[in-house]
Amino acid sequence: MRNSSSALARHLPHLPAVLIVTVTMLLPLAVLIIYGFTSFEDGQRTVSLKPLARVLTDSIYWQALGNTVGISLLATLVATVLGTALGWLFGRTDLPKATLLEQLATLPIFIPPFVGAVAWTLLAAPRIGAFNVGLRNLGLPEVLDIYTPGGMAWVIGIYLAPYVMMMVAGALRSMDPSLEEAARVSGLDGVRTATRITLPLIAPAILSGAVLAFTIAIGLFGTPVVLGWAKQILLLTSRIWIAAQAVPPDYAAMAILAIYLIALSLIANGLQRWLLGGRSFVTVTGKGFRPHAIALGRTRGPCLALVGFYLLLTVAAPLAILIAACLSTYTWSGRFTLGNVAEIAGSADVWDTLKNSIWISVVSASITLVLGLEIAWLANRTKLRGRRLLETLALVPVSVPGIAFGVGVMFLWLHAPIDVYGTAWVIILAFVGRFTAYAIRPIGASLMQVHPELEESARVAGYGWLRTLIHITLPLIRPSIVASWILLFSIFMTELSMVVLLYSANTRTFSVLSFETWSTGIFSVLAGLSILQLLVGASIMLFVRRLFGSRALSNS
Amino acid sequence: MMGKSYRSFASWALIGLCFGLADRTAWAIDPALVAAAEQEGQLVLYNCDIGESPVQVKRFSELYPKIKVTTYVASCWQTYNRHVAERGAARPIADVFVSTDDVFMKMNDEGLLEGYASPELAHFPANTRPANSDYIRYKALLAAFTVNTDLMKGQPIPQDWTDFANPPAQWQGKISFYDPRTSSLAFTVLATLHQQFGAEGARKIYAGLKAMDAELSSSTPAGVTKLLSGEKPIMFYILTNQYGATVAKGAPIVFNVPKSGAIGTNFGVAVLKGAPHPNTARLWADFILSEGQKVVTSRAEYALRKDAPAPQGMPPLSTIKILPTDFRKALEDQKPLIAFWQEATGIR
CATH class of the missing domain: 3.40.190.10 (Periplasmic binding protein-like II)
Structure with a gap:
């Protein structure tokens, strides 16, 4: 009796987390599964394997699965290589102006992916792409074609690289550098220290970043449609979109294809766990430390050039395209005007939707962060029964494409006995449900690096779990927490595929406004809206960084 | 024109x-x-x-x-x-x-x-x-032809739907057309062409687009963006509401009603x-x-x-020839029409 009482006391504080996971993640997924394994015939819904059989026996879906896996893996490779290199350069070395460069490298996440894709068509489409025009003018062959699997993987990869970069940089800043110092004392130079000591130590963060990049890539909707439609390189999300347009929508096919993506995500997560299994990645112990920047020495110039080239491709060139488009009467008229800027500045609709986006994103990111922190902490710091199951369940929805998860959320709250549908809360709950994994991953990776001895000491000194968490654990993993919040905020500011199904009345967001503008075919105004979105997102990111700051590196 | x-x-x-x-x-x-x-x-x-x-x-x-x-x-x-x-x-x-x-x-x-x-x-x-x-x-709402006139100077431009059945070589790689699975107007155009020109006539039009390496866009607005940028200077059709907004920006485009009639x-x-x-x-x-x-x-x-x-x-609207569309029949035939389009274009 006493044992069961104490077990209840241990579990009770975490019941809200279980409840939120159930309501925001499991129930929408359950709705999807119901639609995938039932048929609606003669006015009745009955269990049926017909939808599954239909999808399994049609070659177009296998082709979409192959495209999804191939392009997403390639994009993950691009994102992981670039993100890790940038994260290390910004988080661990004496690269000049690292803080500024890191902030610049983060900017692409504040541009909606489909806008970035349109910008890249203007850069690298056959014949008219700015890069191809440049090659032609130099007498070189026009080799770039963005409408290929490689082009799609490139665009998806470079826009996912900042996510990997933030996770890697966060982990590096939480890392005790004594092992690196020992390596250097032993005669290893900077690059060999990085490859032999640092990289293996931050393997959880890199793997987390790679898996995160993969799960985002397989669930992306806008970029594959903008770049893949022309040559019918269709991904699973493109097929889901086609199914969503049918009358009535082919919910069964949407659900089955979403289940495909869930399976891919589970495989990626399982692979990550298997690769990390049984190894210790603790680098933060009870000993005090101040991270020291690694001197790049002669490689400083090439590293700076590499970062510059990356920024040119991912920030400067697309931004230049957006600015030029915004100032053009239309793309490309060759005539410039401030009319589009004035139209945006003078529109109450623009500012109203921007306000909606900001408050919904701030509230959603904060709730998601707290939930993700609790789940990551439970999984890594307690022995409560079911903690791993809770973590796994919370990681699943991120791989479900937004449009499919949005359908699950929509039907759940449409039929719920309380009035959530039609309010901002339906969007917030959808965000929390689908994106908590984005908080669990980086925070969990950082927790793996912090030795439990610090928390155990606090417990011995009489701290309860909550005080230990607040006074010991959180300060140690603060960089990851700040990075996670910014990541979530950026995603929520630009998310479209779920919001477009769930918004209504007073909850129209900026991404919906951008999509509506795109739907008129006038890219100039869309470019202006995207620049505004980027400026607002970047300003809030800077404000949060300044407020909660990342630990500064000493150069000694 | x-x-x-x-x-x-x-x-x-x-x-x-x-x-x-x-x-x-x-x-x-x-x-x-x-x-x-x-x-x-x-x-x-x-x-x-x-x-x-x-x-x-x-x-x-x-x-x-x-x-x-x-x-x-x-x-x-x-x-x-x-x-x-x-x-x-x-x-x-x-x-x-x-x-x-x-x-x-x-x-x-x-x-x-x-x-x-x-x-x-x-x-x-x-x-x-x-x-x-x-x-x-x-x-x-009318669907008619449009081209980017700056980029199509001296080149033939579409005069009738059947022109796409035997397109001139200059159109190779320059046309965008739209997906009836995701665009309701693209479906209306498909249904009308099928009803007015018969299955064989409509098949030839879509086969001609395919032969010209026409690019499938998910929607007509995506086609407008490509028309303006010059990536695809010929649209299979533009709609009056898109034409109005685009030409108001000073874009060099035309609204060219097909000889046999616009689709509306x-x-x-x-x-x-x-x-x-x-x-x-x-x-x-x-x-x-x-x-x-x-x-x-x-x-x-x-x-x-x-x-x-x-x-x-x-x-005046009354002077524009418009091909009639039997919407009820189009709705009834939606699935076979999409299948027909997929077979004609080779797109699944």
Whole structure:
């Protein structure tokens, strides 16, 4: 009796987390599964394997699965290589102006992916792409074609690289550098220290970043449609979109294809766990430390050039395209005007939707962060029964494409006995449900690096779990927490595929406004809206960084 | 070809003076309806004319500032799907619907619309409210050819739908066309070509597009972006609402009605059965049929009100040859038509 009482006391504080996971993640997924394994015939819904059989026996879906896996893996490779290199350069070395460069490298996440894709068509489409025009003018062959699997993987990869970069940089800043110092004392130079000591130590963060990049890539909707439609390189999300347009929508096919993506995500997560299994990645112990920047020495110039080239491709060139488009009467008229800027500045609709986006994103990111922190902490710091199951369940929805998860959320709250549908809360709950994994991953990776001895000491000194968490654990993993919040905020500011199904009345967001503008075919105004979105997102990111700051590196 | 005169939109103000502004009292809305609508204070509009919607809402809000208008804007069948899902869950949110003939035909058959005899109907042609239907047509939407004239100088441009069956070599790699699986107008064009030219004629047109390496866009707006950037300087067709917005930016494009006829549909408005705010819905319908007609014309589109002029530089609607479309048959044949298109284009 006493044992069961104490077990209840241990579990009770975490019941809200279980409840939120159930309501925001499991129930929408359950709705999807119901639609995938039932048929609606003669006015009745009955269990049926017909939808599954239909999808399994049609070659177009296998082709979409192959495209999804191939392009997403390639994009993950691009994102992981670039993100890790940038994260290390910004988080661990004496690269000049690292803080500024890191902030610049983060900017692409504040541009909606489909806008970035349109910008890249203007850069690298056959014949008219700015890069191809440049090659032609130099007498070189026009080799770039963005409408290929490689082009799609490139665009998806470079826009996912900042996510990997933030996770890697966060982990590096939480890392005790004594092992690196020992390596250097032993005669290893900077690059060999990085490859032999640092990289293996931050393997959880890199793997987390790679898996995160993969799960985002397989669930992306806008970029594959903008770049893949022309040559019918269709991904699973493109097929889901086609199914969503049918009358009535082919919910069964949407659900089955979403289940495909869930399976891919589970495989990626399982692979990550298997690769990390049984190894210790603790680098933060009870000993005090101040991270020291690694001197790049002669490689400083090439590293700076590499970062510059990356920024040119991912920030400067697309931004230049957006600015030029915004100032053009239309793309490309060759005539410039401030009319589009004035139209945006003078529109109450623009500012109203921007306000909606900001408050919904701030509230959603904060709730998601707290939930993700609790789940990551439970999984890594307690022995409560079911903690791993809770973590796994919370990681699943991120791989479900937004449009499919949005359908699950929509039907759940449409039929719920309380009035959530039609309010901002339906969007917030959808965000929390689908994106908590984005908080669990980086925070969990950082927790793996912090030795439990610090928390155990606090417990011995009489701290309860909550005080230990607040006074010991959180300060140690603060960089990851700040990075996670910014990541979530950026995603929520630009998310479209779920919001477009769930918004209504007073909850129209900026991404919906951008999509509506795109739907008129006038890219100039869309470019202006995207620049505004980027400026607002970047300003809030800077404000949060300044407020909660990342630990500064000493150069000694 | 109707030439560069379409580009001049400087005289819209003049049109405004000629049209409607002259006599506001003629368009006076029933004060009792206005009072009842203001009492309700809110209007939820589901609209699939993405470009026009915010302009109409802005004007409505200027006239009736006490009524808060919120909108859901998406493709025509998406708005339908959403409304049906909400009704199915006994949570109808929308008050009024703006959509195309085919969608309204289905909604009418399903009993989703409430009959509203707007007093403004007296100013419209007889077929504005189709027989046995509870929606009211307020503007015509036409699909015709367009090219980027700067980039197609000295080259042949499409004159008829059948030109695409035997396209000139200069069109190779320059055409964009649209997906009837995701665009309701692309489906209307497919159905009309199939009905008017027969299966073989339509097959030749789509096979010609395929032979020219025409690029499939998910929607016509994506095609407009590529038309302007020069990536694909020939659109299989452009719609009047996109043409108006684009040419207003000074884009070098034409609106070239096919010799055998443009393909058209109509946008209509309907009050929804069980609307949470029925009076604001009726007021919106009256507005669209009166003051809203000026907005339609100002966007270079064909308003259907009898006294509405043709858009600047465009011929009167009555003089434009339009291929008839049997929407009911198109709806019935939706699946086989999509299968036909997939077989003709090799796209699955």
